[in-house]
Amino acid sequence: MDLKEIQNLIKFVSNSGVAEVKLETGDVKITIRTTVEGNSPEVTYLQQASMPQAMPQAVAPAPAAAPAAPAAPAASEDNSKYVTIKSPMIGTFYRKPAPDKPSFIEVGSSIAKGDVLCVVEAMKLFNEIEAEISGKIVKILVDDMSPVEFDQPLFLVDPS
Missing domain, CATH: 2.40.50.100 (RNA polymerase II/Efflux pump adaptor protein, barrel-sandwich hybrid domain)
Incomplete structure (x- = not known):
C-alpha cells in the first residue's frame, strides 16, 4: 500500500464520520481513529517486517466538517x-x-x-x-x- 492510497483512505474516513477503521492487507495493518470533535484522525501504520519496532504514528489534518446529523430518528412511542x-x-x-x-x-x-x-x-x-x-x-x-x-x-x- 503506497502513501497516496493511505492518504485517500484517511480522507474517506474523515469525511464519513466513522470513529475507527482497521484495515489489514497482507503484511500491512492500518488503524485510523477520528476524535469525537472531528479535529484530526490518528493513523497507526504497521508493516510487519524484519524490524519489530516498525510502528510509526502519523497524524493528518482533517478537513473542517459540520457536525453530523443523527442517523436515526429519536426513539418515540411510534x-x-x-x-x-x-x-x-x-x-x-x-x-x-x-x-x-x-x-x-x-x-x-x-x-x-x-x-x-x-x-x-x-x-x-x-x-x-x-x-x-x-x-x-x-x-x-x-x-x-x-x-x-x-x-x-x-x-x-x-x-x-
Missing part, C-alpha cells in the same frame, strides 16, 4: 413497535443493484426473511444485505450512495 435493520459493516450504501436498475425496495414494500434490501460496498466488494425478518418497510434511514458505519440503522420494519 418507533418502538418497529424493528431496525442495521448495517453489518462499514461501506457505501446502495439501494439499487446497478445504476440502471430499480431499487431493491421502497417505503411500503412487503419483505420476507432473506430478501435483499440493499447493497453495501466495501473495498470494491458489493455485499447484499438481506432481511432478518418479514414485514413492511416503514422508513429508509439512509440516502442512496451514502457512507454507512457498522451497526448504523438502515431501515425501520413493521413486523406485524
Whole structure:
C-alpha cells in the first residue's frame, strides 16, 4: 500500500464520520481513529517486517466538517413497535443493484426473511444485505450512495 492510497483512505474516513477503521492487507495493518470533535484522525501504520519496532504514528489534518446529523430518528412511542435493520459493516450504501436498475425496495414494500434490501460496498466488494425478518418497510434511514458505519440503522420494519 503506497502513501497516496493511505492518504485517500484517511480522507474517506474523515469525511464519513466513522470513529475507527482497521484495515489489514497482507503484511500491512492500518488503524485510523477520528476524535469525537472531528479535529484530526490518528493513523497507526504497521508493516510487519524484519524490524519489530516498525510502528510509526502519523497524524493528518482533517478537513473542517459540520457536525453530523443523527442517523436515526429519536426513539418515540411510534418507533418502538418497529424493528431496525442495521448495517453489518462499514461501506457505501446502495439501494439499487446497478445504476440502471430499480431499487431493491421502497417505503411500503412487503419483505420476507432473506430478501435483499440493499447493497453495501466495501473495498470494491458489493455485499447484499438481506432481511432478518418479514414485514413492511416503514422508513429508509439512509440516502442512496451514502457512507454507512457498522451497526448504523438502515431501515425501520413493521413486523406485524
